[in-house]
Amino acid sequence: MPAPNKKNIQGDIWPRLPKKAETFLFFRITKPAAFKGHLSQLAPLLTTAEDAQRMREDIYKKKEAGTLKGLIQLSAINVAFSARGLAKLGAEGFTDDIFNNGQWQDMTYPGTGEDPKKHQGLDDQQDWYHQFKPRNGYVDGVFIVTGDSDQTVKKTIDSLIEKIFNVGQAGQSIQRIFSQSGNVLPDDREHFGWVDGISQPVVTGLDDLSKNKSPNGLKPIPAGTILVGCDGDKSKHPEWAKEGSFMVYRAYEQRTPEFVMWCGRNTPSVQSEGFSENAKKELRLFSSRVMGRWPDGAPLELHPERDPSHILSADPHENYELLKKEWGDDFERKYKEQEAMNHTDNFNYNADDQTRCPFASHIRKCGPRDDHPFYTKHLMLRRGIPYGPLTKNEEKAGGVSQTERGLLFVSYQSNIKNGFHTVQKEWANTAHGPDDKTDQCGGKAPQGIDPIIGQVAPHNRHDENPVIYNEPVPAVNLPDPRVPPPEVNERTVPIERWVIPHGGEYFFTPSISGIQDHLCKA
Numbered sequence: 001m002p003a004p005n006k007k008n009i010q011g012d013i014w015p016r017l018p019k020k021a022e023t024f025l026f027f028r029i030t031k032p033a034a035f036k037g038h039l040s041q042l043a044p045l046l047t048t049a050e051d052a053q054r055m056r057e058d059i060y061k062k063k064e065a066g067t068l069k070g071l072i073q074l075s076a077i078n079v080a081f082s083a084r085g086l087a088k089l090g091a092e093g094f095t096d097d098i099f100n101n102g103q104w105q106d107m108t109y110p111g112t113g114e115d116p117k118k119h120q121g122l123d124d125q126q127d128w129y130h131q132f133k134p135r136n137g138y139v140d141g142v143f144i145v146t147g148d149s150d151q152t153v154k155k156t157i158d159s160l161i162e163k164i165f166n167v168g169q170a171g172q173s174i175q176r177i178f179s180q181s182g183n184v185l186p187d188d189r190e191h192f193g194w195v196d197g198i199s200q201p202v203v204t205g206l207d208d209l210s211k212n213k214s215p216n217g218l219k220p221i222p223a224g225t226i227l228v229g230c231d232g233d234k235s236k237h238p239e240w241a242k243e244g245s246f247m248v249y250r251a252y253e254q255r256t257p258e259f260v261m262w263c264g265r266n267t268p269s270v271q272s273e274g275f276s277e278n279a280k281k282e283l284r285l286f287s288s289r290v291m292g293r294w295p296d297g298a299p300l301e302l303h304p305e306r307d308p309s310h311i312l313s314a315d316p317h318e319n320y321e322l323l324k325k326e327w328g329d330d331f332e333r334k335y336k337e338q339e340a341m342n343h344t345d346n347f348n349y350n351a352d353d354q355t356r357c358p359f360a361s362h363i364r365k366c367g368p369r370d371d372h373p374f375y376t377k378h379l380m381l382r383r384g385i386p387y388g389p390l391t392k393n394e395e396k397a398g399g400v401s402q403t404e405r406g407l408l409f410v411s412y413q414s415n416i417k418n419g420f421h422t423v424q425k426e427w428a429n430t431a432h433g434p435d436d437k438t439d440q441c442g443g444k445a446p447q448g449i450d451p452i453i454g455q456v457a458p459h460n461r462h463d464e465n466p467v468i469y470n471e472p473v474p475a476v477n478l479p480d481p482r483v484p485p486p487e488v489n490e491r492t493v494p495i496e497r498w499v500i501p502h503g504g505e506y507f508f509t510p511s512i513s514g515i516q517d518h519l520c521k522a
Contacts, residue, residue: 001231003205004049004223004243008511010078011052012144012383013226013245013412014206017076018055019146022385023153023181024249024408025161026131026505027174029088029140033522035173036089038165039079040520045160047076048512049206075147075156079515080247080507085140089519092238098416099246099506104134106421107501109458122429124458127466128503129251131178139177139505142249144410150181180251182385182408186317190386191254191405192452192498193316195297199345199367201379205231217345218369221376226412233414240518243511245412248380248420250504252453253406256391258467259498261399263287266493268482280314286481290451292361297342299363301349304356304485309338315393352440355485359437359447360476366423366450372434380419383410406499416506428454431474441477442490448476451495467496 011017029035055074083100087093098106107121108128119125130136143161147153166172190196202212205223212220222232229242264270267286269279284307288294294307295316312322327334349357349364351371357364359371368375388405395402413419427433428450438446449456454474462468475492479485510519 004227004230005511006049006053006206008243008513009049009227010080010244010509010511011047011049011076012078012146012410013247013509014049014203014381015053015056016381016383017047017052017078017144017146018059018074019076019385020148020184021150021153021181022144022146022183022408023157023179025143025145025157025179026139026177027141027143028137028177029085029173030175031173032088032090034171035165036520036522038173039515041164042077042079042160043512043515043520046078046512046515052076073148073152075145075152077146077156077160078144078509079141080144080509081141081519082139082505082507084138086508086519088140091519092240094237094241094508096235096237096246096416098421099508102134102138103248103250103503103505104128104132106506107424107503121425122455122457123501123503124461126458127500129178132503132505137177140174142505142507150183153181180387180408182387185386185390187320189295189316190407191256191388191391192259192291194291194293194295195343196384196386196407197382198293198297198343199363200381201225201376203381214344214346216348218367218379219376221379224414225376225379225418226381226414228414230414235415240514241508241510242514244514245414245509246416246419247507247509248409248411248413248416248504249507250409250420251387251406251502252409253404253500253502255401255467255498255500256405257396257399257401258496260396262496262498263290268480282481284311284314286478289358289361289478289481290476292357292363294342296338299344299347300357300361301347302344308341310334317390351435353487354437354440354447354477354479354489355487358476358478358485358489359440360451360478362450362452365427365433365447366453368427368434375434377418378422380411380413380423383412384408385410406502409504412509424453429456437477440488441492442488444490445475445477445492448492448495449474451476453499455501461497466500467498469495469497 108119108123108125110116110119145153145156165174188195201218202220203223204220223230224233226245228237228244267283269282273279293299296309298308313319324331348369349371384407387408411420431448432446436446441447460470473494475494478493479489
């Protein structure tokens, strides 16, 4: 089968849109016939995989040559549609019930007297943003707009989307429902302080396999794992959908001060010594075991006892600035070497051993590698971005979030059930997922739900404090940070709820030809 056509694929799927700022503009189609005409005007302006690759390579070349002075002004735009949006455009539909029924049905928990078939997940309906709830009207589509700054993104929305779709004018074909915006944090961190987006799968036919420097890491996946109708995709979808991809959008709030306080309460030396140097190291080890990586990205599977980074401050953003001062003219070189060491994907797991990386850690629960047979079937491309302000030390010390912040999660896959649905519902939300490790955890219970994104039913939550669980409190299997992990670890730690899903939707991101030759046709 020929390689995917990079001129035909929307660029956020692969290699991802270059960005420092991003806005997701959700809309409802009000006049399908007029919308088709407006969409045909937008289609030639959409950023393709070829466009995005050229933009990114230009940035990398200037970085290598030392000629990159500040940010390059750029913007990019993609578009995706929900099942209802595609139906309004008269597109031949999918037979995928998860996509057709939407994220509300797949991910929310039934209220009193509600049909469990209409609510098949664990999300509390009360936590969802009202714009994603069906009673407030459905979302038909989303424009994904990225740029070097918030100002550039806004200018792109005003000059392209608002103008082409006649927003606010008599001939408008859409209603703007709402928008959510995010910004890349310093050093590509997420709000808990860990470098995000590491270990993306290598896609055959898109990525240059000769540059894969991780022979022991994630196995390359066929393009059909991500793109509909390509090599390896065994699903039966309409011909027009070829080289498109299913996009999952989901907003996760992160309660950073609460997470920091919980880590401190479960680090024995912090409780007995306060924040001594020894206690800080123990706290860093414990929190990194929760994640499965050290904050700068080094996997525990390769560095189980000590963070290999040069640490001058426990705060990652402060440490970055201190390293600039200490390394001076050598900063770029040394930081690049350290980054390459930390961002490696060149590791795998021993399925019977957690003395290096706990079975319950976030990256092992959601990315089990050789822990789980045929794990490559469930890989997806992640394209999320943080939203909300950085957490200052004063807010962390207070232990209670003063403002909302989190991650606007995006993933692409050719099959939602194989990708996001399995990872969130069957792995993260179950104590025994992705594979039951009860025997290696002492024989009484499996490893536990994902301590970061795992969810339990709403009735298991405290009535007044959304972070606290009622009895029985979920527990995860984590070794004592003061001693070397035993081969069979029986120690469990009760967890809290620091990541709160606020809803989202399932979309399909069509190819350029799918848009021009089918969705735009009368």
